[in-house]
Amino acid sequence: MISKVMEEALNKQLNRELFSSYLYLSMATFFDSNSFVGMAQWMKLQAEEEHIHSMKFFDFIQKIGGRVILEQIDKPQLDWDSAQQAFEDALAHEEYITKHINELTDLAIAERDHSTKTFLQWYVDEQVEEEATANEIVQKFKLIGDSKSGLYMLDRELGARILTPDTAVK
Ligand code: OFO
Numbered sequence: 815m816i817s818k819v820m821e822e823a824l825n826k827q828l829n830r831e832l833f834s835s836y837l838y839l840s841m842a843t844f845f846d847s848n849s850f851v852g853m854a855q856w857m858k859l860q861a862e863e864e865h866i867h868s869m870k871f872f873d874f875i876q877k878i879g880g881r882v883i884l885e886q887i888d889k890p891q892l893d894w895d896s897a898q899q900a901f902e903d904a905l906a907h908e909e910y911i912t913k914h915i916n917e918l919t920d921l922a923i924a925e926r927d928h929s930t931k932t933f934l935q936w937y938v939d940e941q942v943e944e945e946a947t948a949n950e951i952v953q954k955f956k957l958i959g960d961s962k963s964g965l966y967m968l969d970r971e972l973g974a975r976i977l978t979p980d981t982a983v984k
Pocket of ligand 1: 908
């Protein structure tokens with residue numbers, strides 16, 4: 815059985831994961847409308863991944879006897895000053911998510927809720943990857959600077975991303 819406070823906190827995180835999916839979908843449309851087809855594809859896959867993250871919360875809350883409460887999803891930003899800025903915001907967003915995953919883990923410990931703590935460990939590990947990936951891309955933008963050919967190459971590289979079976983089952 816789950817405590818009310820834990821149930822509410824997990825529902826809030828479910829909403830954040832849904833917003834993450836929405837935000838990255840919005841970034842995908844921004845890239846699409848600026849002819850960065852590879853980056854748009856990368857963000858579409860990222861949005862799918864976030865949807866998987868949200869469904870893991872959805873299933874877990876139900877499984878431990880809680881009730882999923884779906885709240886309104888905030889409207890995401892529509893435009894960015896540059897492709898680099900969008901990825902910098904993606905990195906900042908992942909840092910924000912990490913902070914909340916850590917707070918949730920602290921709460922699970924305080925509540926002596928071992929099953930939720932174990933469930934959250936997957937997200938603790940995943941956030942290390944999420945931040946590292948976003949940061950790596952931001953560093954590449956910095957390296958490229960104003961080079962149009964560099965930007966073209968990066969767009970191609972990011973467009974080669976695929977949703978791995980590993981990601982899909984997580
Ligand atoms: Fe991008 O991370 Fe979800 O959890």
